[in-house]
Amino acid sequence: MHWFGGGSSGAPVPEGAHLVWSDPPLWVVGPCPERRVKTVQRDGVQLAVLGPCGADEVELERAMSARDLASAAGLWAGSYTVVRHRRGRDEVEILTDPAGGCPLYRVSTADGTVWGSSSRALAGLAGQQVDTEWLGAFLADKQSPLPGRSSWAGVMPVPAGHLLMLTREGAASVTPWWQPSRRSYEEAVSLVSELLADGVQTRVEGVAVSADLAGTDSTTVAVLAAQHGRVLALTAHPEAVTWGGDMRYARQLRHPSIEHLHFPLGRAHLPFATTTTVLPPTDEPAPSSGLWPMLSEQLLSVAAQGATCHLTGDGGDNLFMAPPTHLADLARRGRMFRLAHDAMAWAQLRRVSPWPLLRSALRRDTRGLARPWLERPAWLLAPAVEAPSHPDGADAALLADVRGAAHSTHQDVQLAAALGIELSNPYFDGALLDAVVSVPAPDRFTVCRYKPLLVDAIGPLLPEAHRLRSTKGVFAGDFHRGARENLSRLLALADGRLAETGLIDPRPLRAAIHRLGLGVESVWPPILAALTAEMWLGAVASTAPTAWVPVSEVAR
Incomplete structure (x- = not known):
């Protein structure tokens, strides 16, 4: 498993780690491509960027000397962690990304604070015990487990969009650095186009790439990647079905740099089937655990053809196809005509009654608008814990949804890494999240068009059939x-x-x-x-x- 971390001066280091620098320690563990660790050292300042990042040398130099690290380095293209150590100030700054696609954790030891990108690895310093209260909350609602806790007792998450500061003596503080920006729809369209292209580019240059080719999200990423070289594009389909669904759209996409690979699904690929490829351990329960028979064979098949980086469209739905949580914002602002119109349109689209939507909107219940089916399972015996408060408004609901999905999908990244594949999800980039959430929620929502912000941003890159597509495969x-x-x-x-x-x-x-x-x-x-x-x-x-x-x- 590849992961990275650091700590206060004198803190322990994981066995087998490779030191980026030693005082205070910063390390990487496991196979790590050089392009995923960028370092600059000069005049007593050390700067490291870990993870896919589009910053160039000029931007890295600027971040070294910036008074405020977050303003200089927080919104580059990619999904990454920034670490800066300034000897004159005897402190280490660790910057987390806004979307949570690169989660970090910390643990307190007798020798000071240790932080890292794997909670399971850090658990070796804290007793290696699963936090059963966290696990009970996960079973009640896997999208909203206990805040401030991880799946391992004694290991605390560093929240997304926060700055972790360590002193030489081992003290730690965590403060927020990011707040959503505000832009017009037109400004956001241009920025989404730029950031998505840059996020894909920083992942694919110089490596052999494969990608999913299914819905609008994954197809967009595949086409962007193909601008930089050959892409092995994989479309899964039932073994007896070679037309319709995702296959219909995959066949309509023709690009000189995209090589299509059909992946027929048989009984051996069904969810929960047994497989000889053992499920690897991860920090938390991985969402694709039940799909491991299919996922592992797909990844092994592209690896056999030379791919080392596999792109997915995960996160596209969370960013661009949010549930009607904006109804609560309309109710708060007294825009009752728009509220009634959008509730009726959504209800007609989903073939449900509009009255529950309106009741939830008037109560400002964004959770009820997003997940009306959520209730405590009859088989759950874990003591009920105080649920996190409802996200206050559509923006907060979008942030919670994206961050929860990014954090969960990181476990799938760990699954793929066990097979030697770098699984990459450009839709979970922090700068891209900032661009999307900067648009007022009512402007982001419509039942008349499918993912309008994404489709307007990608312009002519996709065939018309893909731009007009309004459905996706269900399983x-x-x-x-x-x-x-x-x-x-x-x-x-x-x-x-x-x-x-x-x-x-x-x-x-x-x-x-x-x-x-x-x-x-x-x-x-x-x-x-x-x-x-x-x-x-x-x-x-x-x-x-x-x-x-x-x-x-x-x-x-």
């Missing part, structure tokens, strides 16, 4: 079939470690799984949370904790 049928054909395995998961710890009652969970196998319409997220959490517990239980040693024992 509910595959999940029901996977549950039916792998029922015994899922029932065994229901009787596993979660049940042993008393977090769940396996009987109602087994009943819910049986209904899935019968094809009964179900609320999937809480069931998937339980199954992926059980698979995760099994994966981390079979893995030794990270060993830590004095910095003097690590080579630079």
Whole structure:
């Protein structure tokens, strides 16, 4: 596994780490491409940028001497962490990205604070115990687990869009550095176009690239990548179906640098199927755990053809197809005609009643507008914890959704890394999030067009059929079939470690799984949370904790 971190002077260092600099220590662990670590050192100042980042040498030099690190380095293209050490001030600044696509954690030790990009690795300094309260909150609502806690006891997250400051003595402070900007729709369209192109470019230059080719989001990324070289574009489809759905759109895209690869899905690729490729351990339950049979073979297939970086469209829906949380903003501002119009249009589109939408809007209940199906599962025994407050308005709801999705998808990045593939998600770039959320929420929303801000930004890059597309592939049928054909395995998961710890009652969970196998319409997220959490517990239980040693024992 590749990860990075640092700490106060005298803090321990993970065994096998490679030091970027030694005092105070900054390190990387595992295979790390050189282009993912940019460093500049001059006049007693050390600056490092870890992760895909589009900053050039001039921008890096400017950030070294900037009075405010965030204003100089916070909104470059990419998804990255910035570290600056100024000897005269004896402090280290660690800047997290606004979207949370590159999550950071910290832990307190007798030798000072240690921080890093892997909570599981840091857990070796804190007892290597899963935080069962966090896990219970995850089972109740995987998008809103306990704030200020991680899946590992004693390991704390550093919030997205914050600055972690360490002193030589080991003291730590965390302060916010980012607030959403404000722009017109036209200004944001131009900026989204520029940032998305730059974010893709910084990931693909000089490497062999593959990409998903399915919906509008992934197709856009594939076309942007193809401007810089060959792209192996992969479209998954049922093995007996070679037309329609995503295949129809994939066939209409013709680009001289895009090589199409069809990936037929059979029984072995169904959700929850057994596979010889063992599920790797991750920091938290990975959303693609149930899809590991399919995902692992897809990644291995592109790796066999030379690809080392695989691009996805994850995050496009979160950014550009938000639920109608803006209705709460309209209610707050007294714009009742627009509120009624948009509620009726959304209800007609989704074939639901508008009255629950209007009630939630008038109560300013953004969570009810975004996820009206959310309720506590009958099988959950974990003590109820105080839920985080509702996001205040559509902007806050968008931020919470994007950050939750980016944080969750990072676990899939770790899964892919175990296979030697760099999984990259340009839609989770912090600067891109800033550009999207800068548009007033009512201007971002319409039921008349599909992802208007994205489609207006990418302009003529896609064929007309893609620009006019208003649907995307759904896989509910595959999940029901996977549950039916792998029922015994899922029932065994229901009787596993979660049940042993008393977090769940396996009987109602087994009943819910049986209904899935019968094809009964179900609320999937809480069931998937339980199954992926059980698979995760099994994966981390079979893995030794990270060993830590004095910095003097690590080579630079």
